Amino acid sequence: MSAVLAVALPALGGVFLVVAGRTLSVGAVWLVAMATSVATAAAALVAVVVRAEATVPWVPSLGLSLDVCVDGISGPLVALTALVGLLAVLLVRDDTPAGGSPSSFHGAIQLVVAGSLAAFVATNAIAFVVAMEVVLVPMWVLIARFGEGNSRRDRTDAAWRFLLYTVLGSMVLLVGVLSLVALAGTADLRELARVGAELPATTQILLAGVLTAGLAVKVPVVGLHTWLPAAHTTAPTAGSMLLAAVLLKLGTYGLVRLPVATLPEGFAAVAPYLAVLGSVGIVWAGLLCLVERHLKRLIAYSSVAHMGFVLLGIASGTRTGLQAALFANVAHGLISALLFVIVGALKCRWGILDLAQPHPALREVAPRLGLALMTGLAASLALPGLAGFWGEFLAVYAAWSPSADRPVGVLRVAAVLAAVGGAIAAAYALKVAGLVWSGDAPDQTADRTPDATGVETLVLASLGSLVVVLGVAPGVLLAVTGADVTSLLGGR
Amino acid sequence: MSSLLVAAGTAPLRFDALVLAPVLLPLFAAVLVLLVDAVRPDRGRAAAALVWPLAVGGLLAGTMTAGWPVVTGGVPVRTACLQGSDGCLVATTGTGGLLQVGALVTATVVVLGLWAAAGEADSDDPVVDATLVLATAAGAAAVPAAGDLGSWLVALELATLPAIALLGRRRGSAASHGAVSLLTTSVLSFSLVTLGAGLWLVGTGSAAFSVDSLPPAGAEHAVVLAMAVLVMVAGVGFKVSAVPFHAWTPAAYRGAPGPVAALLATTSKLAAVAAIVVVLAAAAPLLPQRWLVLAVTLVAAASTTLGSLAALRAPTPIALLAWSSVAQAGWVVAALVGTGAGAADLAAGYALTHVLATTVVFAVAGAVGWGDFTRYRALLRSQPVLGGMLALGLASLAGLPPGLLGLVAKIAVLGAATAAHAWVLALVLALNAVLGVAVYLRWFAELVRSGRHRPRVRLSRPGHAAVALSGTLLIVATIVPTLIFGPLDLP
Numbered sequence: 007m008s009a010v011l012a013v014a015l016p017a018l019g020g021v022f023l024v025v026a027g028r029t030l031s032v033g034a035v036w037l038v039a040m041a042t043s044v045a046t047a048a049a050a051l052v053a054v055v056v057r058a059e060a061t062v063p064w065v066p067s068l069g070l071s072l073d074v075c076v077d078g079i080s081g082p083l084v085a086l087t088a089l090v091g092l093l094a095v096l097l098v099r100d101d102t103p104a105g106g107s108p109s110s111f112h113g114a115i116q117l118v119v120a121g122s123l124a125a126f127v128a129t130n131a132i133a134f135v136v137a138m139e140v141v142l143v144p145m146w147v148l149i150a151r152f153g154e155g156n157s158r159r160d161r162t163d164a165a166w167r168f169l170l171y172t173v174l175g176s177m178v179l180l181v182g183v184l185s186l187v188a189l190a191g192t193a194d195l196r197e198l199a200r201v202g203a204e205l206p207a208t209t210q211i212l213l214a215g216v217l218t219a220g221l222a223v224k225v226p227v228v229g230l231h232t233w234l235p236a237a238h239t240t241a242p243t244a245g246s247m248l249l250a251a252v253l254l255k256l257g258t259y260g261l262v263r264l265p266v267a268t269l270p271e272g273f274a275a276v277a278p279y280l281a282v283l284g285s286v287g288i289v290w291a292g293l294l295c296l297v298e299r300h301l302k303r304l305i306a307y308s309s310v311a312h313m314g315f316v317l318l319g320i321a322s323g324t325r326t327g328l329q330a331a332l333f334a335n336v337a338h339g340l341i342s343a344l345l346f347v348i349v350g351a352l353k354c355r356w357g358i359l360d361l362a363q364p365h366p367a368l369r370e371v372a373p374r375l376g377l378a379l380m381t382g383l384a385a386s387l388a389l390p391g392l393a394g395f396w397g398e399f400l401a402v403y404a405a406w407s408p409s410a411d412r413p414v415g416v417l418r419v420a421a422v423l424a425a426v427g428g429a430i431a432a433a434y435a436l437k438v439a440g441l442v443w444s445g446d447a448p449d450q451t452a453d454r455t456p457d458a459t460g461v462e463t464l465v466l467a468s469l470g471s472l473v474v475v476l477g478v479a480p481g482v483l484l485a486v487t488g489a490d491v492t493s494l495l496g497g498r
Numbered sequence: 499m500s501s502l503l504v505a506a507g508t509a510p511l512r513f514d515a516l517v518l519a520p521v522l523l524p525l526f527a528a529v530l531v532l533l534v535d536a537v538r539p540d541r542g543r544a545a546a547a548l549v550w551p552l553a554v555g556g557l558l559a560g561t562m563t564a565g566w567p568v569v570t571g572g573v574p575v576r577t578a579c580l581q582g583s584d585g586c587l588v589a590t591t592g593t594g595g596l597l598q599v600g601a602l603v604t605a606t607v608v609v610l611g612l613w614a615a616a617g618e619a620d621s622d623d624p625v626v627d628a629t630l631v632l633a634t635a636a637g638a639a640a641v642p643a644a645g646d647l648g649s650w651l652v653a654l655e656l657a658t659l660p661a662i663a664l665l666g667r668r669r670g671s672a673a674s675h676g677a678v679s680l681l682t683t684s685v686l687s688f689s690l691v692t693l694g695a696g697l698w699l700v701g702t703g704s705a706a707f708s709v710d711s712l713p714p715a716g717a718e719h720a721v722v723l724a725m726a727v728l729v730m731v732a733g734v735g736f737k738v739s740a741v742p743f744h745a746w747t748p749a750a751y752r753g754a755p756g757p758v759a760a761l762l763a764t765t766s767k768l769a770a771v772a773a774i775v776v777v778l779a780a781a782a783p784l785l786p787q788r789w790l791v792l793a794v795t796l797v798a799a800a801s802t803t804l805g806s807l808a809a810l811r812a813p814t815p816i817a818l819l820a821w822s823s824v825a826q827a828g829w830v831v832a833a834l835v836g837t838g839a840g841a842a843d844l845a846a847g848y849a850l851t852h853v854l855a856t857t858v859v860f861a862v863a864g865a866v867g868w869g870d871f872t873r874y875r876a877l878l879r880s881q882p883v884l885g886g887m888l889a890l891g892l893a894s895l896a897g898l899p900p901g902l903l904g905l906v907a908k909i910a911v912l913g914a915a916t917a918a919h920a921w922v923l924a925l926v927l928a929l930n931a932v933l934g935v936a937v938y939l940r941w942f943a944e945l946v947r948s949g950r951h952r953p954r955v956r957l958s959r960p961g962h963a964a965v966a967l968s969g970t971l972l973i974v975a976t977i978v979p980t981l982i983f984g985p986l987d988l989p
Contacts, residue, residue: 065906173931177928180912185916185921188917
C-alpha cells in the first residue's frame with residue numbers, strides 16, 4: 007500500500023499541477039508541490055522500511071499488471087529518489103526558473119519523480135519499461151521550456167537529443183524484454199530470475215546483448231553518451247539534480263534487474279565488453295573534464311566517469327562487485343545532486359560558469375558554499391571517509407578478482423584503467439577546487455557572492471551530511487543490499 | 499423485440515431487429531433526413547437545424563445498441579442464422595461489437611464537425627452531406643457483423659464509397675484531384691475484392707463464413723482459399739492505406755475539408771480493418787504461416803518507415819495526418835503476424851486506439867483551423883482544454899506517456915511480433931516507434947511553446963461537442979485501457 011501511495015501521490019500531484027495549477031498563485035503552487043513531496047517521501051520511507059508489496063491489475067488481457075515490491079536493491083534508490091525530489095522542490099522556493107508557468111515546472115518535477123519511483127518498485131518487466139518512458143516527456147518539458155541554455159535553439163536541441171536517444175534505447179530494451187517474456191513465459195521479474203537461467207546459452211547471449219544495448223543509452227555507456235552533456239548543462243538546477251541522481255540510476259538498475267538477474271550465462275559473455283567500455287568511459291570522461299571550462303558540463307562529464315565504475319562493478323559478477331555498483335549508484339546520486347546545487351547557486355551569483363575567468367575565492371567570501379563544494383569535489387575524487395570512496399574502491403577490487411566465468415585478464419586491465427581514471431578524477435577535482443575554492447580574483451568582487459541562503463544551506467547540509475555518513479559508515483547501506491544481492495547472484 | 503420472418507429458399511430466416519439496430523438506426527436517420535428534404539426543400543438554416551440533430555441522434559442511438567452487448571458481456575450476438583450449419587448472416591463477436599461502436603462514434607464526431615463547418619461557402623447542402631455520412635456509418639457498422647460474403651462486400655463498399663461523393667462535391671482543384679484518385683483507387687480495390695470473393699466461392703462452395711464450409715487443410719481447395727484471402731486483403735489494403743496501396747492518401751486528405759478527411763481517417767479505416775478481421779477470422783486455420791510472416795513484415799516495415807519519414811517532412815498538419823495514417827496502417831498490419839485467431843483481434847484493438855487518438859486530433863484541429871503548424875503555437879497556454887486534448891491525442895499517436903493508450907497498443911503489437919519470432923519485424927517496428935515520436939512531437943512542441951497564440955479560436959457548440967466526446971473517450975481509455983483491450987477476443 008505504501009509503495010502504491012509513493013507512486014500515486016506524485017503522479018496525482020503532478021497531473022493536478024499541470025492541469026489545474028494555473029489558477030493558483032506561485033506560493034500556493036509551491037506549497038502544493040512541497041506537500042506532495044513530503045507525503046511522497048514519507049510513503050517511500052515507510053515502503054522501504056516495511057519492504058512493501060502490492061498488486062494492481064491494469065490490462066489483464068495483455069498480461070500487464072502493476073505489481074510493486076520494494077526489496078533491498080530497489081529500496082535505497084526509492085529513498086534516494088524521494089529525497090532528491092523533495093530537495094529539488096525545496097530549492098526553488100524563492101525563484102522558479104523562467105520560461106513557463108510555475109505550475110508546469112512543479113508538475114513536471116512531480117511527474118518525473120512519480121515515473122522514477124514507479125520504475126524502481128515495478129516487478130513486472132513491461133511495466134518497468136513503461137515507467138521508464140513516463141519520465142521522458144516531463145523531463146523534455148523541463149529542458150526545453152525551463153532550461154538555461156544561451157538560446158532557444160540550444161535548449162530545443164538538447165531536449166530533442168535527450169528524448170530521441172532515450173526513446174531509441176527504450177524501444178530496443180522493449181524488444182529485448184518482450185522477447186525474454188515470450189521465451190520465458192512470464193513477465194514477473196522474480197519469476198524471470200528463476201526461469202531465465204534455463205534458456206539455452208546462445209539465446210541468453212543474444213537477449214543479454216539486446217537488453218544491454220537498450221540500457222546502454224540510459225546508463226550512459228561511453229559512445230552512446232553524447233546526449234548527456236547537453237541535457238545536463240541545459241536543464242535547470244532541479245532538472246539536472248533529477249537527471250543525474252535519478253534518471254541515470256534507471257539504466258544501471260535495469261542492468262541489475264534484467265540481464266544480470268535473469269540471464270547469467272548471457273551476461274557473462276557481455277560483461278567483458280561492458281567492463282572495458284566502463285573503464286574507457288572513466289578515462290575518457292576524466293580527460294575531457296581536465297580541459298573543460300564550463301563548470302556545469304564538467305560535472306556532467308564526471309557523471310559518465312562515475313557510471314563507468316558502476317558498470318565495472320556490475321561486470322565483475324561477484325557479490326562484492328554488485329554491492330559496490332549499488333553503493334556507487336546511491337553515492338553518485340547524492341554527490342552529483344550536491345554538486346549541481348552548488349553549481350546552480352554559483353550560476354545565480356556569477357551569471358557564467360567559465361573556469362578560465364578569475365573568480366573570487368569561495369573559502370573567503372562564501373565559506374558555507376565553499377565547504378559544500380569541497381565536500382562534493384572530495385567525494386567525487388573518491389577520498390576515503392566520504393561516500394564516493396567505497397563504491398569506486400570496491401568496484402576496482404571486484405574487477406581485479408572477478409567471478410569464475412569472467413575472463414580475468416580483460417577485467418584486470420579494465421581495473422587498472424579505472425584506477426588511472428580515478429587518478430585523473432583527482433586531478434580535475436583539485437583543479438576545480440583550486441580555481442573556485444581558492445580563487446584568484448581580488449576581494450573587491452566579494453559582494454557579488456553572498457553566502458548560501460537559508461534554503462540552500464538546508465539542502466546542502468542534508469546532502470553533505472549524507473555523503474559523510476555513507477563514507478564513514480558504509481555498512482548501513484551495504485547491509486540493506488547484502489541479502490538480496492546474494493539471492494540475486496545465487497550465491498556466487 | 500420484434501422479429502421478421504423472411505422466406506429464403508425453403509428455410510425461413512429469423513431477423514432480430516435489435517441485433518441489426520446499429521446498422522438500421524443510421525439508415526433510418528438517413529431516410530428521415532431525406533424526408534425532411536422532401537418536405538422542406540429550402541436548404542436554408544431551418545433544414546440545417548433539423549438535419550444535423552437527426553443525424554447525430556441516429557448515430558448515438560446506433561452506438562448505444564452496438565455497445566450494449568459488449569458492455570453487458572452478451573457477445574457473441576447472432577441473428578439470421580441458416581439452418582443445418584453454423585453459418586449466420588449477421589454475427590458479432592466482442593471485437594466486432596467494439597469496432598461497431600468505434601465506427602459509429604467516429605461518424606458522430608465527423609457529423610459534428612460538418613455541422614460546425616456548415617455555413618461556409620463550399621458545404622451548402624447539409625442534406626447530402628448528412629446522408630452520405632450516415633450511409634458510411636451504416637456500412638461501417640455492418641462490416642464487423644457480416645456473416646457472409648454478400649453482406650461483407652456490400653457493407654464494405656457502402657462504408658467507403660460515399661467519401662468519394664463527399665470529396666467530389668467540394669469546389670476546387672485539390673478536391674477534384676483527391677476525388678479522382680479516391681475513385682480510381684476504389685475501383686481497383688473493388689475489382690480485387692470481387693476477384694477474391696469469387697475465389698472464395700470456388701474454394702469453399704458456400705458464401706457463408708462458417709467453419710463447416712472450410713476445406714480440409716492440404717486439399718487443393720485450401721490453396722484456392724488462401725489465394726482468395728490474399729487477394730481480398732490486398733483489395734482492402736487500399737482502403738487501409740498500407741504501402742503499396744497508399745498513393746491516394748496524401749492527395750485525398752489534402753483536397754478534403756477537415757471533417758471529410760476525418761471520415762477517411764477514422765470511419766472508413768475502421769470499416770476496412772473490420773473487413774480484414776472478419777475474413778481472417780473465418781479463414782484462420784488455413785493460412786500458411788511462413789509466407790504470412792514474410793508478407794506482413796514487408797508491408798508493415800514499408801508502411802511504417804515510408805509513412806514516418808514522409809510525415810517528418812510534412813509541411814502542414816493535414817499532410818502529417820495523411821502520412822501518419824499510412825504509418826499507423828503499417829502497425830495495424832504488423833499485428834497480423836501472430837499465429838491463431840487472436841492476431842486479427844489485436845489488429846482491431848490497435849486500429850481502435852489509433853483511430854480514437856486521430857479523432858481527437860481532427861476534432862481539435864477542426865476547431866483551431868487548418869493551415870500550418872504555426873497556427874498552433876502556444877495553444878496550450880491560451881486554450882488549455884483544446885491544447886491539452888490535442889497534446890494527449892498526439893502523445894497517444896506517438897506512443898509516449900501521457901499517451902499511455904498508444905504505448906500499451908504498441909507494446910501489444912511488439913509483443914505479438916516477438917512471440918511469433920519475427921525478430922526483423924520487431925526491430926523495424928522499434929526503430930519506427932522512435933521515428934514516430936519525432937513525427938508527432940514536432941507538432942506537440944509547437945503547442946507547448948511560449949508566446950501568444952493567434953488567431954483566436956472560435957468554437958461553436960457542435961465543435962465543442964465533438965472535442966468533448968472524443969476527448970472524454972480518450973482520457974477514459976488512457977486511464978483504463980481494459981475498456982478497449984478487454985472485450986477483444988485475445989487469447
